[in-house]
Amino acid sequence: MSESTFLQALILGIVEGVTEFLPVSSTGHLVIAGDMLGFKAIPGEVFETSVQVGAILAICTLYHERIRTVLSGLFSRDADAWRFSIAVILATLPMIVLGAFFYDFIVAVLFTPVVVAVAFITGGAAIIIIERLQIKERVSSVEALTPATALRIGAFQCLALIPGMSRAGATIIGALITGVERKTAAEFSFFLAIPVIVGATVLDVWGNRHVIDVGHLPVLATGFVAAFVSALLVVRWFVGFVSRHGFSVFGWYRIAFGALLLAYYLS
DSSP states (O other): OOHHHHHHHHHHHHHHHHHTTTTTOHHHHHHHHHHHHTOOSSSTTHHHHHHHHHHHHHHHHHTHHHHHHHHHHHHTTOHHHHHHHHHHHHHHHHHHHHHHHHHHHIIIIIOSHHHHHHHHHHHHHHHHHHHHHTOOOOBOSGGGOOHHHHHHHHHHHGGGGSTTSOHHHHHHHHHHHTTBOHHHHHHHHHHHHHHHHHHHHHHHHHHTTTTOOGGGHHHHHHHHHHHHHHHHHHHHHHHHHHHHHOSHHHHHHHHHHHHHHHHHHHO
């Protein structure tokens, strides 16, 4: 493959790592960036999901102590570990069910720049409105989430099946509406990303298994490493930023970026 292909993969990997855990839609940015770069090196959505796994590995690296504590706590029947795990499982279930039914439709119909632009604007407006409501914060840790609250957040996460809505954004919106503090809302969206993105990657790789060959691996690896490194740098900053300033700035960014995209593609 050409040097330009590797440069495109590097750029897209950085785009993924920077945007995956911000409420701005990494998928939307990848669709737009890939369209503008003319990136067609990997069939289907395999590249997009593989770089998302790179970003997920960054979360596993940054939060390895907490993940290890939860996993070991499951075997020792630690109550907090079980509450944490149940919350993640319940919040993931709605996405798995709807994704299984509508996966083909989403990939075939909704992955377009115009859909992404409209979703950017809609999601941005929702973030701003919810922040201005100043809903009382009642939950300050993932372990304190009740099963009902976790399910409600999971229902909101399903909005992320629409490209441009943002999985992190939908999860955070659902968490804020249910009274979860900002830092916990952000971190819960990180942990929910692990099963959702790994599952999506398995589906994409399996669905495109007949057209993927060893020659694709260097390009996939380039995007994977770029996403991993850039996500490592962004996540810590993001948690500190939203704890102090909230999410409104991301809402305004979504509206402005979505409006520019809509004007560009409609013209």
